[in-house]
Amino acid sequence: MKKALLSANIAFKNFILFLRPSIFLGWSKSFLLLMAYTLYLSKWIRAQNKTLKFNDFFVFKKKHSKRELLYEHVVKQQNLENEIVDYLEFGVASGVSFSWWLKKLTNPENKFYGFDTFEGLPENWGFVFRKGDMSSAIPTVNDDRASFFKGLFQETLLDFLKRGYLTGNRRKIIHLDADIFSATLFVLTTLYPYLNRGDIIFFDEFNVPKHEFLAFKIFVESYYVNYETLGAVNNYYQVAFMVK
Ligand SMILES: C[S@@+](CC[C@H](N)C(=O)[O-])C[C@H]1O[C@@H](n2cnc3c(N)ncnc32)[C@H](O)[C@@H]1O
Structure with a gap:
């Protein structure tokens, strides 16, 4: 048979x-x-809505500044101001979110690593954004806890890891804001061996079905990653997870 x-x-x-x-x-x-x-995204959102408390689904209007409410919520809930952390941001552009975290987490032992081509998107994103859009100079932050790595993640991240920047015993806050599928999947899979329970992952454009959501779906299903959703704003446009 x-x-x-x-x-x-x-x-x-x-x-x-x-x-x-x-x-x-x-x-x-x-x-x-x-x-x-x-359809996959909608099913996933329905499942989250049953238990996720910090969540504004459904709102008619997206307000990008609401992501700071999500950051605040996670900082408070996870008591991040009283911990020594490594903050890694993928997709820095002019440094708006990077600077928010620098200002918020004031512990002098914290480290902040920002990755970007600083020459804009390496490929088209959807119908509107073209390769090269969002290009920006490396931000000036005047804080020696911060370092920037210019180039494609696919060129800079492996070298960063080989050079031992991640000490392993600090909680990592990983902020994925590259928008596109390839970049998001590359970062998730490359960082997988370094992920520990308690590490936090933010997505900035999560509810885009063929980009960040697809990268997340492929990642968690391929590596059997257990996670807890900590919160979401703007109909799951910005989402925070914790590795379990
Ligand atoms: C939406 S912007 C980041 C915005 C920033 N986090 C903020 O809040 O202001 C996306 C950035 O991702 C970068 N990016 C996308 N794919 C990349 C890749 N594969 N390697 C390096 N940078 C990438 C682009 O250069 C762009 O600056």
């Missing part, structure tokens, strides 16, 4: 490939993927 099912499956797949469906339906692939991942 199993053998017959496998043979039927292979025959069906070969038939579909023989028909070369991309010639007729190729135009629809991006839309179909968007629909499929929107």
